[in-house]
Amino acid sequence: MRLKTRPVEVDPASIYENDRLRRKEYVDNLTVLLSNVEAPLVLSINAPWGAGKTTFLKMLHANLAAQKTHAVYFSAWETDFAVDPLLAFLGEMNAFLSSQLHDNFSKRAWEKAKSAGGKILKRIVPVAVKVGTAGAIDLDQMLEDEASTLAEALSSDLVEGYVKNKELIDVFKESIRKLLDGAEDGEGLGRLCIFVDELDRCRPTYAIELLERIKHLLDIPGLIFVLALDKAQLAHSVKAVYGADFDAAGYLKRFIDIEYGLPEPDLDIFVDYLFECNGFEAYFRSTGAQDLQRDGQSLLSSMQLLAKSQRLSLRSIEQLFTRLKLLIISTPTSQQFHPDITLYLIYLKEFDRLAYEGFVVGGFEAQRSIDLITKVFSSGYESSEMVHQYIHAEILSAQSNKDPEWVRLQIADLKREQSEGTEIRKYYAGRVIQLYEYHQGVRSRVRIQPLIRRVEMLENFQV
Structure with a gap:
């Protein structure tokens, strides 16, 4: 007998074969919604732990793909070893798009988006390290002119980093937009649904960073994010980062456009x-x-x-x-x-x-x-x-x-x-x-x- 529950397999050729919780009707309804709703959009599928969210998400992903809607699925929990959620996103997108892009325009747009995303990542880490180091230095033990020089250098780095990052973000978003819209010698992908599973199982800082990346970097026409989560558990993660008295529910509403409560099974x-x-x-x-x-x-x-x-x-x-x-x-x-x-x-x-x-x-x-x-x-x-x-x-x-x-x-x-x-x-x-x-x-x-x-x-x- 297995001590751990084995994940339910979803066969793209027979999506509902293992639909033991009888969720086909709900999957079909959401498939129609996601195929027609205006994007960008962030939709959360909310249900408690153990309610079958992963199986539901995989069936929804497979059903959309069967309807010729481009869809990417990845587990946030399996990628929270990454330094930044953007890195995980770029990696999963790259794996998916390598088999989807056939015209030169789309390929160039994606390469430009990857390049901009990589540069954003490269700029985030050094600035964070410098700021963190400054916090560890005992300024009282330094000469006044040395402290002034360090503060000026840090300020310069932060301002320059902000300007460069803003430029890179604009390039990144414009490249993704072109990838979806298409132009010149090729057709774009159209809408792209990105399924993010097990967000509530991630370490709190990673979960919050992922939400922020989705809102600030990936709020692009044509992109739809579907997040599977336990809202109550994710709220605990938010409070773990921002404090017990923080309005976690209000904070999450800033990132999620529509909440869908997964009906409990019989x-x-x-x-x-x-x-x-x-x-x-x-x-x-x-x-x-x-x-x-x-x-x-x-x-x-x-x-x-x-x-x-x-x-x-x-x-x-x-x-x-x-x-x-x-x-x-x-x-x-x-x-x-x-x-x-x-x-x-x-x-x-x-x-x-x-x-x-x-x-x-x-x-x-x-x-x-x-x-x-x-x-x-x-x-x-x-x-x-x-x-x-x-x-x-x-x-x-x-x-x-x-x-x-x-x-x-x-x-x-x-x-x-x-x-x-x-x-x-x-x-x-x-x-x-x-x-x-x-x-x-x-x-x-x-x-x-x-x-x-x-x-x-x-x-x-x-x-």
Whole structure:
């Protein structure tokens, strides 16, 4: 089983083959928008971590390319080793345009843009170094005339640097404009969509510099930037640079023209997607053991029910899957995993410590863990009754060695309900008793100490 989620592949020849979150409609709508909207434009696709932004962006990029719109995709996070985001932009553009430019005019325009961009980069670093050095010098220890000479030299460099950079920026922007518009002996590229992924994962200074480069250097007719980001996370990056009291939201609005909130997927679909792409389905199927395969289906149902009942964020769901993966990987296949009660205890440990501690202590203290089953896994959803029955029976099985008298009283109450309760309660009680008896078998017994040790082991990991 993979500990890290494998990225979803997007095949340009079959764009929606792996569209497990059913985002085709949204991709198609944005494709039409980006094909017709007036440029320049900066569009942000905003969604929390783990919501499938990268897959969405890759499908949108592939769909635009299929419509003959020029489109470049690159990951900001994979390029934040660069000294300046402009360097990464020039590199990615060069790789794309090398196969796209066929006429001499367009090639000359791009070479001129690259040259101007390179000179801008060359001028940025030396001036920054000189200014930084001046800040490190103890001027009190210098002679007055030496300090005056240094200040004059720095001032001259900064003024000259500003003038030269302004000229170079004008040349750069004009060359890009010609590349897009075309003239003389060739046709331009027309509009160019540049997809920037994972901006919120970059180091804060790089993310901010990239936004500033897009706004000040690349605000050119014909250029469209599509940024995939978690706005809340990016706001934290802005505050990390400018201070906790800085208006990060207002700052980001200066760079982004339109925000598009990526709709959250149906939670059943999202859980099913994570179950498959994280290797759970393959793992339970590969064991060949019927009990473990049944555990896999049970875990999927329980996770879907928990996500809907507690309205878990996509991030919380993915973190729960990661915790379960750690436990499954560290559990020998010769041992029963008992996914329903394991998931329940992981949840209780984080959100209702009193109920979790009661389960650990056992006996009458474990009653709260039974009482909360229907609250944690709400009724009314498909499979909810099945999940309730499984967890109830597994709690009784786990406690049977710790406090057999308490469990005997619980079973007696269930038998009374089975004979005297409503039809619904009769069926429920009968199923819990049946499942409890099954779990009292040698192989299927829920052993409380190994179960608790596995759940407690998670405290040693930061997810």
